[in-house]
Amino acid sequence: xKLTFLALLLSCASPLFAQSRKPSKPLSPSSPILTSAKATxxxxxxxxxxxxxxxxxxxxxxxxxxxxxVTQQLGETGAFSNVAYTFQFxxxxxxxxxxxxxxxxxxxxxxxxxxxxxEKELLEKLQASVPLFQGQLPVTGKLIDDVSDVLQTLAIExxxxxxxxxxxxxxxxxxxxxxxxxxxxxxxxxxxxxxPGAGSxxxxxLQSAAKNLGGEEYARTALRVQxxxxxxxxxxxxxxxxxxxxxxxxxxxxxxxDETVVDVSFPVTPGLQYKLSELQVSGDKVFPAxxxxxxxxxxxxxxxxxxxxxxDVDGIKRLYGSRGYMATRIEATPELNDAExxxxxxxxxxxxxxxxxxxxxIRGLDSRATxxxxxxxxxxxxxxxxxxxxxxFTRSAIxxxxxxxxxxxxxxxxxxxxxxxxxVSLHFEHKR
Numbered sequence: 001x002k003l004t005f006l007a008l009l010l011s012c013a014s015p016l017f018a019q020s021r022k023p024s025k026p027l028s029p030s031s032p033i034l035t036s037a038k039a040t041x042x043x044x045x046x047x048x049x050x051x052x053x054x055x056x057x058x059x060x061x062x063x064x065x066x067x068x069x070v071t072q073q074l075g076e077t078g079a080f081s082n083v084a085y086t087f088q089f090x091x092x093x094x095x096x097x098x099x100x101x102x103x104x105x106x107x108x109x110x111x112x113x114x115x116x117x118x119e120k121e122l123l124e125k126l127q128a129s130v131p132l133f134q135g136q137l138p139v140t141g142k143l144i145d146d147v148s149d150v151l152q153t154l155a156i157e158x159x160x161x162x163x164x165x166x167x168x169x170x171x172x173x174x175x176x177x178x179x180x181x182x183x184x185x186x187x188x189x190x191x192x193x194x195x196p197g198a199g200s201x202x203x204x205x206l207q208s209a210a211k212n213l214g215g216e217e218y219a220r221t222a223l224r225v226q227x228x229x230x231x232x233x234x235x236x237x238x239x240x241x242x243x244x245x246x247x248x249x250x251x252x253x254x255x256x257x258d259e260t261v262v263d264v265s266f267p268v269t270p271g272l273q274y275k276l277s278e279l280q281v282s283g284d285k286v287f288p289a290x291x292x293x294x295x296x297x298x299x300x301x302x303x304x305x306x307x308x309x310x311x312d313v314d315g316i317k318r319l320y321g322s323r324g325y326m327a328t329r330i331e332a333t334p335e336l337n338d339a340e341x342x343x344x345x346x347x348x349x350x351x352x353x354x355x356x357x358x359x360x361x362i363r364g365l366d367s368r369a370t371x372x373x374x375x376x377x378x379x380x381x382x383x384x385x386x387x388x389x390x391x392x393f394t395r396s397a398i399x400x401x402x403x404x405x406x407x408x409x410x411x412x413x414x415x416x417x418x419x420x421x422x423x424v425s426l427h428f429e430h431k432r
Contacts, residue, residue, distance in 0.1 A: 031061040035093035041100045042080070045132060050074070050098060052131040062094055071098070078141015079103055079132050105175075106136040109147060112182035112220050115250040115262050116158050126150055139176045148181065155183055162186040180221070188218040188260045191253055195231075197268035205234045218262055223248040227266060235270060239303030241334060241343060242271035274304050274334075277342040283349035286323060292316055292347075304334070304343050313347075320351065321387030326415050326422060327352035355385045358414075358421030364428035365401075372400055373426070385422045387413070394426075406431040 036058065039050035054070040056062065067085050075083045082101040087094050114122055126133050129150045130143065137144050144166065152164040162185035170177040193210035195203060209230040213223075227245045235243035246269075250262040276298055281289045296312045298305060313330050320328040329350040334343045357379050362370045376397065379389050394409045401407050407428050414423040 031063065032089065033093040034058055034060055034062045035095055037096040037098070039098040039100060042102050044079070044102045044106075044134075049131045050100065053077075054098075056096070062096075067096060074098070074100070076141060077132055077143040077146070078138035079143055103138045103140075105139045107139060107176055108178045109133070109135060109137050110169075110178055110180045110220070111151075112180055113186070113188055113218055114151065114154075114181070114183065115188055115218060115252055115260065116160075117154070118249070119247070122154075125154060129153075137179050144179055151181055151183070160186055186260060187258060188250075188262060190214060190216050190218050191261050191263050194263060194265040195268050196265055197270070199270060202234055202238065202268075202270075206231055209234065213264075218250060218264065220248055223264065223266075231266065233307050235268075237305045237307040239273040239275065239305070240270045241274050241304060241306060241336065244269045244271070272336075272338060272341050274336060274341055274343040276300050276302055276304050276345065277337070277340075278344045279347065280345070281347045281349070283351065286325065286351055287319065292319075292349075295319065296347075298345075304345075309345070316349075318387060321385075324354040324356065324384040324386065325351050326355040326385060326387065327417070353420050355415065355420050355422050357381050357383045357385050358416060358419070358423040361423070361425040362428070363425065369401065373397060376400055379424075387422075390424060390426075397426075401428070 034056055037051045037054070037056055039045070039047040042050060053074065056066065056070060064087065067087060071083050071085050074080055079102065080100045081103045084099045085096060086099070087096045111119070111122060117125070123135060126147060130146045132143060133147055137147065148164055148166055155162060155164055160183065162183040164181065164183050166179050166181045168176045169180050190213050193207075193213055195206045195210075198206055210226075213226065224247065227248075231245055232243060246267040249265045249267070251265070252260060253263050254261045277300060279293070279296065279298060279300070281292055284292055295315050297308050298312070309332055313332055316330060317328055329352065331348045333346050333348065335346070336343050358381065360374065360377055360381075362373050365373060377393060379386060379393075390411045390413070394411060397409060398407065408431055410427040410429065412425040412427070414425070415421075416423065
């Protein structure tokens with residue numbers, strides 16, 4: 001007759017200290033062997049991945065103490081909110097079943113400057129050593145440190161002198177959004193940037209946008225910012241609305257004790273090039289549609305310049321702001337026709353409420369100059385706010401400043417949604 005035992009249940013509210021999986025007492029030659037092991041309850045991991053993470057091997061002698069140890073270790077990883085086990089004992093040996101509940105929150109793991117391996121190779125090596133790592137990590141537990149330890153081992157294998165660190169990325173008072181792993185103490189420099197897949201029409205502009213990166217330190221996050229800010233717009237302004245750049249792919253071209261030099265490629269997938277078929281404007285009440293269309297540089301039959309369109313939308317918002325509409329929202333939504341490579345845009349305007357002038361705060365001047373400046377400010381409390389007025393005022397305010405000194409004037413607007421007012425702060429600073 002086979003007996004089933006219900007064993008330890010762990011609730012992993014906080015990380016635990018790891019311990020090596022080993023029997024608490026020596027096993028005798030007659031100790032039972034593990035005939036099978038499986039895991040149930042997880043939707044994130046397969047049974048094979050979880051069993052591999054335990055280190056238990058079929059055909060090897062085991063005891064219930066081993067089951068307790070691996071159950072605790074699985075709980076300590078942070079990957080599971082609950083872990084339990086049952087086992088069956090027979091004359092043939094012991095069968096283990098692990099019952100698990102996945103943790104709720106996992107976030108991406110990002111690798112900032114591990115240029116000596118491709119991302120595919122890096123992930124393969126990490127998964128071989130940390131079976132529960134699949135590119136994401138739980139926000140608590142020791143799985144993060146396990147990944148960090150493997151990266152440090154890889155650094156030593158490559159004879160690197162740097163130290164592996166990781167940062168928890170996210171707002172100071174908000175949730176963790178990612179774990180960023182990097183190796184510090186290594187000088188990694190960019191030789192050149194390449195764009196495989198780029199067309200001959202776009203390549204010169206891409207190369208020009210990337211030329212200042214030569215000699216700069218390699219950092220994946222900074223390069224992704226460059227891609228979004230300087231590379232992708234080259235395609236967006238030419239009608240390639242679905243263009244995509246892969247993550248930067250570094251390749252080591254030379255190494256010395258003091259410096260590693262890499263070439264970086266950004267594989268490009270341009271996609272289709274779209275022309276405008278139609279532009280619709282809706283939701284406009286304050287200004288006639290024709291007046292708003294005059295602010296839009298995009299015309300039917302032309303390749304869609306999405307960069308210019310975004311600037312035009314900002315210009316329309318400023319127009320509304322000049323009439324006190326400080327919360328106007330405008331969505332420019334394209335409807336793409338891939339068969340004809342055309343895009344129909346719907347410009348949906350939500351004008352919102354009118355805001356009025358609130359408090360005026362002037363800083364950086366003596367009392368007499370402050371009074372003079374406040375008297376010159378014609379947008380009084382309770383007047384309909386004009387978002388263009390502060391910029392116009394600062395141009396004329398220079399003549400009211402004392403002496404021949406040069407000044408910088410910083411304008412800050414605080415929009416009070418509840419009161420529908422705008423408080424304005426003018427900060428005067430001497431130019432250095």
